[in-house]
Every structure is written in structure tokens, then in C-alpha cells.
Amino acid sequence: MPDLMEQITSLAKRRGIVFPSSEIYGGLRSSWDYGPLGVELKRNVKDAWWRAMVQLRDDVVGLDAAIIMSPKVWEASGHLEVFTDPLVECRNCHQRFRADDLEGDPKTCPNCGNHTFTDARNFNLMFRTHMGPVEDGAEDVYLRPETAQGMFVDFATVQQTARRKVPFGIAQIGKAFRNEITPGNFIFRMREFEQMEMEYFVKPGTDEEWHEYWIQERLRWFTELGVRPDNLRLRDHDADELSHYSKRTVDIEYRFPFTDWGELEGIANRTDFDLKAHERHSGEDLTYFDPETEERYHPYVIEPAVGVDRAILAFLIDAYRVEEAPTAKGGTEKRTLLALHTDLAPIKAAVLPLSRNDRLVPAAKEVFDLLKPHWMCDYDDAGSIGRRYRRQDEVGTPFCVTVDFDTLDDRAATVRDRDSMAQERIPVASLVEHLRERL
Numbered sequence: 473m474p475d476l477m478e479q480i481t482s483l484a485k486r487r488g489i490v491f492p493s494s495e496i497y498g499g500l501r502s503s504w505d506y507g508p509l510g511v512e513l514k515r516n517v518k519d520a521w522w523r524a525m526v527q528l529r530d531d532v533v534g535l536d537a538a539i540i541m542s543p544k545v546w547e548a549s550g551h552l553e554v555f556t557d558p559l560v561e562c563r564n565c566h567q568r569f570r571a572d573d574l575e576g577d578p579k580t581c582p583n584c585g586n587h588t589f590t591d592a593r594n595f596n597l598m599f600r601t602h603m604g605p606v607e608d609g610a611e612d613v614y615l616r617p618e619t620a621q622g623m624f625v626d627f628a629t630v631q632q633t634a635r636r637k638v639p640f641g642i643a644q645i646g647k648a649f650r651n652e653i654t655p656g657n658f659i660f661r662m663r664e665f666e667q668m669e670m671e672y673f674v675k676p677g678t679d680e681e682w683h684e685y686w687i688q689e690r691l692r693w694f695t696e697l698g699v700r701p702d703n704l705r706l707r708d709h710d711a712d713e714l715s716h717y718s719k720r721t722v723d724i725e726y727r728f729p730f731t732d733w734g735e736l737e738g739i740a741n742r743t744d745f746d747l748k749a750h751e752r753h754s755g756e757d758l759t760y761f762d763p764e765t766e767e768r769y770h771p772y773v774i775e776p777a778v779g780v781d782r783a784i785l786a787f788l789i790d791a792y793r794v795e796e797a798p799t800a801k802g803g804t805e806k807r808t809l810l811a812l813h814t815d816l817a818p819i820k821a822a823v824l825p826l827s828r829n830d831r832l833v834p835a836a837k838e839v840f841d842l843l844k845p846h847w848m849c850d851y852d853d854a855g856s857i858g859r860r861y862r863r864q865d866e867v868g869t870p871f872c873v874t875v876d877f878d879t880l881d882d883r884a885a886t887v888r889d890r891d892s893m894a895q896e897r898i899p900v901a902s903l904v905e906h907l908r909e910r911l
């Protein structure tokens with residue numbers, strides 16, 4: 473569907489999911505704000521990841537490391553030297569591009585069609601800033617381009633305080649910043665984004681087995697949250713595209729509308745590169761001592777890393793539907809539907825009084841007060857009941873609870889399922905239990 477991205481971005485803005493940042497000032501390229509529904513969707517994606525990666529496991533613990541770290545961290549990790557993209561400039565319109573994004577021989581400028589460019593030069597993707605009250609005497613520091621390094625420099629402290637034995641992992645969710653040359657495609661590639669990363673420390677020699685394990689685990693996470701398997705594939709990095717630290721990297725790719733396949737998540741075997749590099753630069757011992765075998769070694773690291781924003785985009789695209797729905801008069805009409813997994817849906821249940829009648833409103837408010845301690849709920853009394861159903865379908869609300877005049881007598885409400893549009897009369901006293909079984 474060629475205009476699918478346009479439909480997604482329009483829906484996202486219209487319903488307060490994601491919209492351009494600083495828009496009253498003309499915006500800032502590839503900078504986006506999450507609105508009232510967007511923050512709930514984003515929180516649910518992060519919660520689902522944390523639940524799978526930390527809460528339900530006994531071998532992974534969490535961390536929240538600082539965004540601004542010692543500049544020596546980035547020297548040791550290699551980011552100061554090799555975290556670069558090849559930059560070229562069109563000699564006609566002076567637009568700048570990543571050289572590897574331009575296809576064809578000769579290369580063609582996407583902006584003006586010109587074929588003449590400057591020679592490629594390396595462009596470091598890290599944002600540099602200054603720490604201290606006076607810029608001239610300040611220390612240069614960097615906004616982190618990934619969350620991983622915090623888990624490496626804190627490895628020994630976390631391992632000792634959490635009393636974990638190898639194999640074990642450290643997980644983190646946090647902001648990262650990359651001065652991308654060509655950001656774009658909505659929230660697919662941004663300069664400020666959020667990552668969900670986990671570093672899983674294993675004994676050398678077991679790394680390939682653990683790498684394969686985490687590839688399958690991460691693929692399963694997406695499909696269990698509703699992503700259609702035929703929209704996902706695995707792709708090994710070629711030898712010439714592997715990062716300097718990687719023994720093997722496998723991407724989970726998604727069939728995004730703007731490209732054949734695009735990276736959704738990377739799962740890398742980082743070997744012992746990072747721990748050895750930080751040990752060499754800091755002088756601190758970052759080995760692990762195995763009390764059972766009395767061996768001391770630098771663990772290898774398996775790293776599943778996914779962008780929160782990119783995952784949200786995949787979930788939105790995969791859930792988006794436009795379909796024919798029956799009307800009360802026996803005809804059909806188009807309805808827009810976000811068939812989001814119930815764990816991800818921003819609003820779990822919407823309470824809809826049949827009208828704003830003075831007798832109905834107190835009963836509807838009572839139902840709303842009953843449900844909202846358990847889930848994020850919405851109360852909507854504006855417009856016809858059919859129009860309100862469509863509004864909730866459009867943002868992925870799994871259930872609508874309608875309070876009507878019969879409720880005043882039978883103390884029951886009508887629960888409507890988003891996907892099937894089936895309706896069921898449920899006693900108000902049983903609503904929480906009924907919804908909990910389905911959510």
C-alpha cells in the first residue's frame with residue numbers, strides 16, 4: 473500500500489499518538505513528540521520488553537546508567553574513532569547524504585537529480601557538548617549514542633552487588649542520540665531516540681549457542697505481540713558490514729512500507745571486546761571469577777538491541793486495518809482499526825454512556841471508577857454511539873463498555889469486542905473479572 477505511511481502518520485497526529493516536535497516554530501527535522509495516547513503506547517512497549525527480558529527471568533537485572541559519561545568511555549569503546557558514516561555533498565544543491573544511501577553509478581542526488589558529489593569523508597555521529605560553567609575551560613563530553621557502554625563499565629559493580637553468576641544479563645531502557653546525516657521515514661530514524669538493550673554475559677565457547685538462543689527469543693517476542701511472521705525475517709550481516717566489535721550480527725528485519733526490508737532489531741555477538749577495551753583504558757579488573765571452576769576470564773557478550781520508536785512503528789503498521797463494517801441500518805461502512813495486542817493498546821477499555829442523560833451519567837461514571845484502578849481507561853460521551861465505537865477502534869481500544877437505560881434496572885453493561893465487534897451483556901459487578909480474563 474504505497475500511501476500506508478501517509479495514513480499512519482496522519483492517524484498518529486490526528487489522534488495524539490505522535491506528532492512533529494516544535495511544530496508552532498516550523499518543527500525540527502525528524503524530531504517527534506509523543507502525545508497522550510502515544511506515551512501510553514510507548515510505556516506499554518517498554519513494559520512488555522522489560523517483562524520479557526527482566527521480570528520473567530532470574531538471570532537478567534536492570535540498570536539506568538547516566539546519559540553523559542566520561543569521554544574516556546567513548547575513546548575506549550572506539551566510538552571516537554570509528555562511529556562514523558561516509559558523508560558526501562551534492563555540488564549543485566549542497567544537500568548532504570550518506571554515501572551508502574545513494575545508489576547507482578553515477579550516484580544521483582535525490583533532491584535535484586545532479587550526479588556530481590564531493591569526495592566522501594567520515595562524519596562522527598556523536599553529539600558533542602561541554603561540561604562546566606565556562607565553555608572555553610569546559611571539558612568536551614558526548615551524549616551517548618547507545619546505552620550499551622553503561623552496562624560494560626558497570627559490569628563488575630552490577631555482577632557483585634546483584635550476586636549473579638555467568639551467564640547473566642544487564643538490561644537497560646534509555647535515550648540515545650545520533651547526529652544522523654539523513655534521518656527520516658517518520659520515527660524510523662531519528663537523532664533522539666530510545667533504546668531497549670540487554671548485554672548477556674556468557675562463558676567463551678558458549679557464545680554461539682547463546683547467540684542463537686537470543687535470536688529466536690527476540691523473534692518470538694515480536695510474534696507473540698501480534699506482528700505477522702511473514703512481515704519478519706532474519707538477516708546475517710555480511711563480513712564487510714560487521715561492526716568492529718562483532719563476531720556475528722543478525723538483524724530481525726521488518727517489511728516496512730518505505731523499503732523492502734528494514735532493520736527492526738540487531739542481535740550481536742560482541743565477544744569480549746568491550747570488557748577488555750575498558751579494562752585496558754581504565755586499569756580496572758573487568759574479569760569474572762567462576763567459583764565453581766576457579767577460572768577467571770573476560771565473558772563474551774550477546775547483545776539484543778532494539779529501538780523503542782522503531783518497534784512502535786512496526787507495531788502500528790502491522791496493526792493498521794481499513795475494513796468494511798456493518799452499520800445499524802443493515803449497510804456497511806469503512807472503519808479504521810488498530811488491531812494492537814491488548815498488552816500494547818494505549819487504552820484498554822472505554823466507558824460509553826448511551827447518552828448524556830442525567831440518569832445515565834452517574835451509572836457510567838460508577839463503571840468508569842470501577843475500571844480505572846486496573847487499566848488505562850477512557851470515558852467518552854460525545855457523539856453517537858457508533859461514532860464513538862469508531863473512535864476507539866481507530867486507536868486500538870480492545871473493549872468498549874456501554875451503559876444504557878437497562879443498566880439502571882439490571883445492573884449490567886454491554887461489552888463490545890474491538891476485533892469481532894461482538895457484544896455481550898455483563899453484570900457490572902463482574903466487569904473487572906470479565907475484562908481481566910481477556911486482557
